[in-house]
Amino acid sequence: MEHHKNQPSTVILVTGARGQIGTELVAALRKVYGRKQVIATDLHDAAAIPDQQRPYHQLNVLDKDDLESLVVTYGVTQIYHLAATLSAKGEEAPLKAWHLNMQSLLNILEVAKDHKLDKVFWPSSIAVFGPSTARKISPQDALLDPQTVYGISKEAGEQWCAYYREHYGLDVRSLRYPGLISYSAPAGGGTTDYAVAIFHEALQNGSYECYLNPDTALPMMYMDDAVRATLELMNAPKEALKERGAYNIGALSFTPAELAIALKMHIPDFTISYNADKRQSIANSWPAGVDDAVARHDWNWQPEYDLTAMTKDMFDHLEPVYKNSNAATMS
Ligand SMILES: NC(=O)c1ccc[n+]([C@@H]2O[C@H](COP(=O)([O-])OP(=O)(O)OC[C@H]3O[C@@H](n4cnc5c(N)ncnc54)[C@H](O)[C@@H]3O)[C@@H](O)[C@H]2O)c1
Numbered sequence: 191m192e193h194h195k196n197q198p199s200t201v202i203l204v205t206g207a208r209g210q211i212g213t214e215l216v217a218a219l220r221k222v223y224g225r226k227q228v229i230a231t232d233l234h235d236a237a238a239i240p241d242q243q244r245p246y247h248q249l250n251v252l253d254k255d256d257l258e259s260l261v262v263t264y265g266v267t268q269i270y271h272l273a274a275t276l277s278a279k280g281e282e283a284p285l286k287a288w289h290l291n292m293q294s295l296l297n298i299l300e301v302a303k304d305h306k307l308d309k310v311f312w313p314s315s316i317a318v319f320g321p322s323t324a325r326k327i328s329p330q331d332a333l334l335d336p337q338t339v340y341g342i343s344k345e346a347g348e349q350w351c352a353y354y355r356e357h358y359g360l361d362v363r364s365l366r367y368p369g370l371i372s373y374s375a376p377a378g379g380g381t382t383d384y385a386v387a388i389f390h391e392a393l394q395n396g397s398y399e400c401y402l403n404p405d406t407a408l409p410m411m412y413m414d415d416a417v418r419a420t421l422e423l424m425n426a427p428k429e430a431l432k433e434r435g436a437y438n439i440g441a442l443s444f445t446p447a448e449l450a451i452a453l454k455m456h457i458p459d460f461t462i463s464y465n466a467d468k469r470q471s472i473a474n475s476w477p478a479g480v481d482d483a484v485a486r487h488d489w490n491w492q493p494e495y496d497l498t499a500m501t502k503d504m505f506d507h508l509e510p511v512y513k514n515s516n517a518a519t520m521s
Contacts, residue, residue: 200308201227203266205251205294206273208232210386211313211367211416213375215270216243218417229264232273251294258301268424270311271298277317278469279379280340291343292350299354299362310362311424314348314436316409317341317381318366320475328477330438330484337475348435363423364436368480371500372413373507381472382408385449389504392453392460393512401467404447407478411441412495412503419491426489433484441493442500443479452501 200223207216207230219228230239231249239246245264249256251273260266273294280287295312302310319328320335334345344366354360369382377383384400391398411419419439423431444452450462485491495503 199265199267201229201264201266202268202270203229203231203260203264204270204272205231205249205298206271207246208234208375209272210370210372210375210378211413212272214372214413214417215272215420218421219270222421229260229266231260251297252290254297254301257297258305261301261305261307266305267307268309268311269298269302269307270420271295272313274343275340276378276380277315277338277340277472278381278383280343281338281468281472284339287339288343291340292346295347295350299350299360302362303354303358303360308361309424310351310360311420312347312351312362312364313420314344314364314366315341316366316368316476316480317472318345318348318436319477323477325477327479327481328438329481330433338472344436351436352434361428363431365419365423365485366436366438366480367416368409368411368439368441370411370413370416371504373504374413381469381476382410384446385410388446388449388453388462389508392457393505393508396457396459397461397463398450399463399465400446401465401469402446402473403466403470404450404462404464405445406470406473407443407445407448408473408476409440409443409479411439411493412500414503415441415493415495418494419485422491423485423489430488432488437485437488437491438480438482439485439491439493440480440482441495442497444497448497449501452497455498456501456505 206212216230230246236248274291275287317340318334318336320337322335323332336342336345351362371385377386388398453460
């Protein structure tokens, strides 16, 4: 992607930048806008961050004053707010998850309104759907009946974003990400984490015990597609974006058994076993896929990675990592 020479004043602050999505989104944003224009923030101590990953600031998004002072110091014009507690982890401490997910979003929206920021990105999730949603393909305008505190926070978050858009004219944009698969950073405590862990276990041990049943189909997406979707949504003309909530975006829908077959193409001896845990009931409440016709219409959304291409790319990146670490252990 080209550096946007015609947007010299764009300064982006990313929260939760060290997480699964932030790791890749910050890199992609820096390719477009330039490294110094993208301020990465997270809970991690700044001293531990390598030079090439700066600018970086330690920021707890629950601290509105700290957030505001970074926005003012850097002249921030856009925020990508990624910090959150995810679905499975949220169920372990529901009120803590609610507090983080809601209060952090309200802090971001308030600061963005008060400092007249150009744009805000905040991700919603397929966790907004629930048992009354069509099981196979959830429509854009499905009745939202989330079963987890995480999903409730995403549903409420969609409403708050719409409120700030309608009452204050804030340009806040949102996507309902499906389960995301990537090789750079570990998954952060969601129900679809198995689809990342399975690659690491397959390469390390040749086997994986899955916490979901073999026939549990869920909407999924490769990280490259998710990052591109985010950039494309944020660059779309404001007038084209008609959706009041967050956009459904679809790419893949597969079961653990189908993913295991795709892995066997690379590791023929790979074995998978199943031992469903509490995450199965969360997965049971989600649809197998989503209808993303509105995103395709409004801002030309189009996924690129199918299951075969995604699996190949994961192996292309992870195989050398495990080969090198196995060689180091043996020597
Ligand atoms: N990964 C997925 O499959 C997926 C799917 C749907 C939606 N999402 C959404 O995308 C966003 C990012 O998800 P992710 O997978 O990168 O999550 P993650 O758990 O990998 O990363 C979240 C980051 O937020 C940071 N964080 C936690 N509390 C914080 C606080 N108080 N202040 C500042 N930072 C804090 C964590 O240190 C972590 O680095 C979340 O809003 C999530 O709900 C993710």
